Amino acid sequence: MDFNLPNNKIILTKKPEVIFSKGLRKIKPFYDVRKCTLKGRFFNKTLLQILTDEFRLKNQEEHASDIKNGKYKIYKHLKKAELEEVLAANPNYSNEISAYQDIVSYFFKQNDYYTVSQHKHEPYSLQWSKDEKTDFGNNIICGMDILENNDEYIVVDKPAGLIVHPSASYYENSLTNVLFHGTGQKFYSTYRLDKVTSGVLALGKTSAGAKKFHENILNKNCFKYYLAKVRGQFPGEPMGMDIFTELSNEKEIQGPDQEDFPFKTKIIETSPIYQIDTKILFPKAFSDPKTAESHFQLVSYNKESNESLVLCRPITGRQHQLRIHLLRLGYPIPGDFFYDPENTFYPKKIDFIAKNNDYREKYANIGMLEPLFEDFRKEFLDLVMAEPENGAEYCSECGAQEYSDPPIDEMRIYLHSFRYRIVETEENKKDLCFQTNLPTWAAQFRVV
CATH class of the missing domain: 3.10.290 (Structural Genomics Hypothetical 15.5 Kd Protein In mrcA-pckA Intergenic Region; Chain A)
Incomplete structure (x- = not known):
């Protein structure tokens, strides 16, 4: 079987053997x-x-x-x-x-x-369902909640800990392949959510169905709202969970001029977004900084845990945009192993991203960044090449070291795609609005 990489349409025809163990979804090699x-x-x-x-x-x-x-x-x-x-x-x-x-x-x-x-050997995903059953009558597909389902597309509540489409590491532990093996139908990703992020995700059943979402994203003809739990008391007057719940129940918002959730004390972050990929060579490892804008509104603050529930609206759609913008504002998502300074695997690299909104301003000649990149790369290699844990197991067929069970908390973060609304441009057609339930981790902010 041949597969073109990178590609979001990789599908293996043989159903894999899936093993559930300790909250993890494992694929037999x-x-x-x-x-x-x-x-x-x-x-x-x-x-x-x-x-x-x-x-x-x-x-x-x-x-x-x-x-x-x-x-x-x-x-x-x-x-x-x-x-x-x-x-x-x-x-x-x-x-x-x-x-x-x-x-x-x-x-x-x-x-x-x-x-x-x-x-x-595939890395593990989080287990989201005991049997991954499909029951369209009850709006369930492969153990995931269906938010909308028609001939052109399906919208699901993506579980955290599951990548959207196959990559160099993940094939069968990817959402599109899970759906294919569970239903026999091919699905086309329309936009991505990070593996660790949960929430609203649309997939086309046809290339035409996927194209509708692509075009609206490119034309910024949509409203996307995320919920994030951040460390500290986020600035601004809290919306309050009662008002947030009331607005969440209103799903008839129409038009490009009406916001689903008015941000009364809006915090705006407009710093550029870029990535530093320590797996490739310098200087290609530094992507070009691209303009990005995010709006944030405090919903509720929990004094006991010193954490805030924040409603986020990304105006642009850059990789890891909300996570990086919250980091730069000084309110990172706790436990984010990339962008939480207290938990990150890459402290030197993340400190650089936090303090350099656009590295070109300080380093006009990119060659000046090479010594720093070597520090970032050493940080990455020290993590990857760490000595195997005692009792590490090796594959009897190929000799590769078997994956060990990762901590569950490293496979998800407190970031959830809550609502997605597409503005209809045709007259007499309602906007498309897809919304999930509140994520379980938001329970600490509920009105009692």
């Missing part, structure tokens, strides 16, 4: 072959160069050993005329390159690709 297409920067490079430069958790000798052991194959691309010519000369011609010396001496050209074969 399976054999997998992936087709990997090439980015422009890979042209005129060998596979060994690419692997060594891009996947630095292994050194060149280890990647060479994988090639010798048959893990990789290369497939040359030929234009139709070229293919006809070589087949005429040799009817048994194959564009597959599999011998070690041939692989390491071949320089990639446009439209070539390679495959990687491996015994796939």
Whole structure:
């Protein structure tokens, strides 16, 4: 089976074996072959160069050993005329390159690709249902609540601890593949929610159904509201849980000029968003800062825990936008292992992101950032390359270290996509409004 990566449409046809254990959803390891297409920067490079430069958790000798052991194959691309010519000369011609010396001496050209074969061990997801049953009569699909369901799309309440679509690490422990194996239907993601974030998520049943959501997001023709629990007393006059509940029950809001939740003491954060990916090479590791705007309104403050419930409205849609903006405001989401300074796995990198809204202002020459990047990368590698815990188990088939059970609290955060409203542009058509129940962790702010 061939799969193009990165891709949000990867679907394996064989249903995996799922194991539930200690609140985790585990996939029994399976054999997998992936087709990997090439980015422009890979042209005129060998596979060994690419692997060594891009996947630095292994050194060149280890990647060479994988090639010798048959893990990789290369497939040359030929234009139709070229293919006809070589087949005429040799009817048994194959564009597959599999011998070690041939692989390491071949320089990639446009439209070539390679495959990687491996015994796939997937990281775990959180268990959200005891049986993942589907009961459309009761608005349940694979154990998830259905908020809307029609011929074009379905809207679900995504559980925390589950990635939306397959990635390099997660295949079967992804929402789109869970739905496929549970219903036999293919679903198309329309926008993403972080793995650790729960709440409203729309998926197209057709590419046309997904396109409607894509267009409205791009045109900013929608209102998105999140709930976050943050550390400290967030500034502003609290809306109050009673008013928030009353407004939540009003789902007939219409038009682009009407806000679902008026923010009377609105806190606005407009700092740019960027990422620092320590898994790739400098300077590509620093993404370009992109403008971002978020609005926040205090809903309620719990003095006993010194925590606030905050209603968030992202005006733009950047990766980790709300989490980063709350960090920069000084009110991080407690327990966020990325952006909570008290719990982060990456304190140096996150301190830099918190204090440098746009790194170009202080570092006009990006080369100045290389020493800092090496610190960030060491921070990452120290975490990844930490000595195995006592009693670590290894796979009897491939020798890989088995995943250990992660702490449940590291797989979810106090951020929830609560309401999503799409403004209808056609006359006499109501806006589409999708809303979940309050997340359980918001119970501490309820009116008693």
